[in-house]
Structure formats: C-alpha cells, structure tokens
Amino acid sequence: MKLIVDLKDRQYPIWIERKALYHIDEIINTHRKIAIIHDDAIPSKWIEIVKEQCENCVIFSFPEGENSKCFEQYQYLLQQCIDHHLSRKDAIVAIGGGVTGDLAGFVASTYMRGIDFYNIPTTILSQVDSSVGGKVAIDMGSYKNIVGSFYQPKGVLIDPDVLSTLSIRQQHNGLVEALKMGLILDENLVCEFEKEQLDIEAIITRSIDLKRQVVQEDEKENSLRKILNFGHTIGHAIEGAYGLDTYYHGECVAMGMLFFIEDKELKNRVLKIYDKLSLPAVPDYDVDTLMEFISHDKKGTQNVISVISVAKAGSYSIEEMNYEQIRLKLLRGAYEESNRK
Template identity: 55%
Template sequence: MSKMVVSLNENSYPIYIEHHLLSHLSEYLDSNRRYVIIADDGIPRKWVDLVSSQIPDGEVLRFAQGEASKSFDTFAALMTQLAELKLTRKDCLIALGGGVTGDLCGFLAACYMRGIDYIQIPTTVLSQVDSSVGGKTAIDVGTMKNLCGAFWQPEAVFIDPEVLSTLDPRQISAGLAEALKMGIVFDESLLEEFEKEKPDFDRIIERSIDLKRQIVQEDEKEGGRRKLLNFGHTIGHAIEASFPEHDYLHGECVGMGMLYFIEDEELKKRVAGILKSLNLPEIPDYDKEAVKEYMKHDKKSLVGGIDAIYVSRIGHPEIRMTDFDTLCGFIDNPPIVK
C-alpha cells in the first residue's frame, strides 16, 4: 500500500495505491452514509459489482461511454436522478471510471446542493496517472472541451492497478502519454522508465500521480505553475476537437501536441521514439483551418494568444504567451521528426 496526501488545508485528501485495493474498499467507507456510484456503460460489470457489493443500500447510475457524454444533456439526466434519489448534503458520489466519468461526476458533486463529497476510483491509465487528482471537473460545450466546470477536490482517491487488466490496449497507450508528459516536464528518471525494455508501470503510475499531487499543492487553481501540466494540450486539444467523430483519444492527441513545443531536436526525436513504442498514432492529416478555430476558442486563450508550454530540455518547461499567428504557423507546419 502506498499512501500520499494532497495537502490543501481544509480541502486535503488521501490517495491510496494498492493492487486489489477495491477488494477491501469497505474499510475506507462510512457504513452509515449513502453512496451513489457514477459509471459509464463501458466499465466491466465485475468492477461495478465489486464496489457496489461493499456499499449497503448503494445506488449505481450509468451513462453512455465516451467523450460525447460530457454534455449538458447527460449532466441534466444524472442530476435529475440524484434529485429523485433524494440525496442530501451528507451523501457522497463515487466516480468509477476514467477521465470522462471523473470530470462528469466531480461536476455533479460540485453543483448538487451547491456541493457534496465525491470519491475518485480511476479505472484507466490516464485517470490513474493524472486526472483523478487535482479537482478539475467539467463538461464540454459542443466541441469546446471542459468549458463549463469547477475546481472541486475529491474526498479521497483509490487507485487499484488491477482494474487496468480489463482495459483496451489502445486506452492504456493513450493514458501513458500523460505520464510521459510528466516525465518530459518534471522528471527525467520517469522519461527513462519508458525507454527500458520492460517499463515498471506501477512505478510510472505512482511517480506520475505524486508529481501531480505536488503541483496541485503548489497551485490548486492553475494560477501559475499548474499551467505547466497543459504541455501538449494547446494544439493537442484542438486536433482532438477537430475530429467530430472522436477519431482520436485525448491521450493520443496530447502525445501529438507535445511534439510542436519541444525545442530540442534530440529530445523531440527521443520522445517520438517513445510514442512509437507505445503504438500511439502519428500526427494525422488534419483540417488545418478547423484546428485553428478550435484552438482560438480554447478556454485558456487570452486576448491575442495563449499561454503555451515549451520545453527546451527535460525538466525545463517555460510558459510563454504565444500569439495566434505563431500558433497557426505551427498548425500549418506540423513537426517532422528526422
């Protein structure tokens, strides 16, 4: 068992990491409290049943799997069901799933009766290495990602690597791109783990989430240093949004997006090699004008540009206000790794 604490004064909470943790989850829950599990319909029944079996009188609410469910319609439907269950401010939601579930459930918790507790049980690599910690909750507005949301920290995070055993290989690779991001920006030893013949994925999960924890403690609401976690997202988000059928996963697009902002050619080549070893897709032939439009409507955009994250060498990220003309030039000329 590994335990960490996100220290945020009254908003502090623990992170537990352990194989087979979900088998004894009841040890951490209040038997006198009502819990409602929020999970998409793609989560294997075995994990839903394992969690719900340990919650007396617990309820399970499911929704359609996929980014399209981070919408006002899904939010409203789930909010209505919570009201029909007559939940009170003393009750608690459980986000059992990946990043979409965590974002959606967290936003429900932030809004229901002006705020109730929720617990994160991440079931994807992406959520186990990144999104389950930090309290960013949101839904999309059309194709604009995470435009409507709130900072609402969970009560606890329970990470059980065993749940990854039922995960699609593509999802595993996409999630690892977020961990790779952490290595590029903060920790060369984490980057080196990816280059080993047999990477230690338990170490990758634990180190990634520890780095995320430290950053959140320093800058809970992204006023400064936490912006560094957006490395790979400025153009990556726009590429993701430009494919309306969600052809590419979030982590895949983050992997693509990082290459635009690595300034050292040797590091860029090194990262491209890791992305290839993870079977992540190369930058596709995207609609350049569509990508530009989505980038300009990014929630992080400012008058005249965006605070983009550049990396000159490992562990040396820099936030630079970059005008749209420059960013559009990047989009017109995708990076070529020789």
C-alpha cells in the same frame, strides 16, 4: 501506497494499491448511502465489487462517451440523487474514466451545494491525470469544460489491477499524460519509458506524485498548473479536427507535444518512446482548420496563448505566443529537425 494531497481543509488521500478495489472502506465511509455513478461501458464486475462493500447503495448509469458531459446527463443524475433521497451526509462515488469523474464530480460539487465525492478511476488516463486535482466540469455545445467547479474529492482509489480490461491502445493512450509529466518535471520518469519492460505501476505512482505537487502549489490554475497543458494547445485542435473516434486524447497530446520539444536529441528520444507505445503518426493536417480550433478553444478571449515548451527533459519554459507564431509552428510541422522527416 498513500499519497496525501495537502490542500489544508480540503486535504485528501490518493490510495494506490493492487486489489484496493476490494477494500474501499480504507478511504470511504460506507456506513451511509453511496451513489455509484458509472457509464454503461465499464465492466460490470468492477461495479459489483464496490457495490458489495456498501451497506446502502444506489447505482446511476449514463451512456459512454464525451457527449455525456452535457446538461441533459447532469440534470438526469441530479434528479436521480433527489429521487433516491441522497442527503448532505451521503456520498457519490465515480467509477470509470475521465468523463465519469468530470460528470459525477460536478454533480457531487453542486447537489445540495456539495456532498462528499470519491473517485475510482479505471483508465490509466484518469488515474494519472483527471482524478487528481479537483477539476470537474461538463461541456456546452462545442465548448469543453466550460461549466464546472474546482471541487476536491474526499479520496481517490487507484487499483492498477482494473487496467487489465483495457485494450493496449487505451493503456498507451493514458501513458502519454504520464510521459508529459516526465517531460516537464522529471527526467527519471522519461527514463522509465525507455526501459525494456514498462513498470506501469511505478509510472502511474510517480506521475500522480508529480501532479499532486503541482496541484498543491496552484489549486485553481492561476499560474503553475498551466504547465500541465503542455502539448494540449495543438493536441486539442487535432482532437477537434479529427474527432475522438479517430485519435484518442492521449494520442493527440503526444502529437501536440512534438511541436514544442525544442531539442533535436530529445525529440528523437521521445519519438522512440512513441514507437514503443505504437502511437499514431501526426496526420497531414490542414493548418487553417487547426488554427480555427485553437482560437475556438481559447473562447476568443485572448490574442496570445501561454505555450509550454521543453528543451531538456524534466524542465519547461512558458512563452506567450500570438496566433501567427502558432501558425508558423504548424507550418513547420511536428517532425521538424527530427530523424523522422
């Protein structure tokens, strides 16, 4: 299936298909130099399959992990592009998860003031979330995504078969962002999670389709796109306080969403889905610690935060909250009014 992200002169296809990885020329012009960028933890077979389809291919690798979204790796990859004589007409292809797409995308957006960029996300998280929408960036110190661009790819290729090498925990971690899309925009997608057998391909496709529509409405996150931050305010704080070694990003978002589900029945439905996905319980956090991360995350520029709440599956509300109101939420806890506590 091909979905078109319609951003006028920056329009591009998202191709979702089993075995798509074997047919990259369906969306990528391979008759030029292709620089594949990947981390050192990705199964080498995915790289090989893509490489074999390119006439003239160079491969740049970087160490796995969020720490690679840094100036050092950014400069290293730019230098590789220079050393391998990439021209303005050549292309960069990212193969991997969110970190790879963010880093390689930022390189592509700035090398020679921007060359063609393609993304082949290989985790559920990056397939349903970061690969669509053109947000690329690196971190600086403890500030995440503080340096980057809005730079739309020329195409995104999603092959659900590549997910086979992910652990169950990684898969469920990624599905949280899809559940988030359902909670704010589409109850049917929430219902998909309540089926006996999860249809992962259907969930991915529906979730991408929703994200595509949001991005089309608000490419540069001036308004509507902010709803995608549902669960992220407290989620990011938990991520910061406990580290990504303890909880994965999606697991933190799952915890973060609970604080802003404003309906008891819906919260219980969601908790059942969390159980099904074996998501970890919210730990006994320290309120002050999380509050510090929240104000740091906002870079000290605002006194109020736009917070997304959901009272009915498939719809959201936006509210400006000050830090005291957020603190109150944390004091009350994630499970307030649910069957859990």
